[in-house]
Amino acid sequence: MKSLRKQLPSLTALTVFEAASRLSSFTRAAEELGVTQAAVSRQIHLLEKDFGFALFMRLHRKVALTDKGKALSAATSDAFNLIAEAVTDLRKDAPGDELTISATVAFSHFWLMPRISEFSRQYPYINLRILSQDNMPNLQLGEADVAIRFGNGMWPDAHAELLFEDEVFPVCSPKYIGVDGRIKTPADLTSYSLISNETDDPTWTGWNEWLSSFSIVVPKKTLGLRCSFYTEAIYAALNGQGIALGWTHLVEDLLQQGRLVRLTDAAIKPRGAYFVVVPTRQRSKETANLFVNWLQIVLQEPGPQTL
Structure with a gap:
């Protein structure tokens, strides 16, 4: 030939x-x-x-x-x-390429940013761009190369892979509740200021749903500070303004550091879960594949990570 x-x-x-x-x-x-x-x-x-x-x-x-x-x-x-x-x-995929990662504000703030430096140490040639936004980016238009989202795993024109399910439980500052251990059951929480946040996500767990899971009706007078974002609710709890709902993977570092404490062993599993999402109508970047693999390895490591 x-x-x-x-x-x-x-x-x-x-x-x-x-x-x-x-x-x-x-x-x-x-x-x-x-x-x-x-x-x-x-x-x-x-x-x-x-x-x-x-x-x-x-x-x-x-x-x-x-x-x-x-x-x-x-x-x-x-x-x-x-x-x-x-x-x-x-x-x-060339060295020095930019990888755009989109994550919800809460996940980016409490989980991703404390750990992303480890990814950069492993892959120093990848230039990272982090988009902290609760709205899902249009992956087909290139608004992000990979996204981390909480939901049911169904997004149009995207492939979603489960990262982890979560648990939700009450947390507060050690100084807010004191050391007398007055909160023993979920019902005891209604005597304190409960910090909530606004959301349009039907799969997100708020106080009404959480307490209802234990057959507890929330008296209106017990409702405390209402925030626009989950990050604000957690910072309000850190500053001793009341009790917020902690999501395991979002507050694990704060619990390990002793800045927040968990109240009662009671917890519920939310209806949604966290997924890593990539576009389906085009080939994924090799750098995006490296990030997804790194993400899965880190999440498999036992115990809270403080990189």
């Missing part, structure tokens, strides 16, 4: 032909390629001489492809596009 090099005509001539056939003009092809019109005409002439037939019909002030020219045009267009796509994908 002959080598491709011997089977193919001049690649320079093919490049010129692709531009001339796509633009239907030798002049415009010359402008795009940064050469003279005469140079374009010469390359086309050499190509036609090599094939032994005409590729263009020279008309008054314009050119048109012959039938054989149209066949070659379709082939070169497909081949050049395929090469361009491959080059684009390879450049995405």
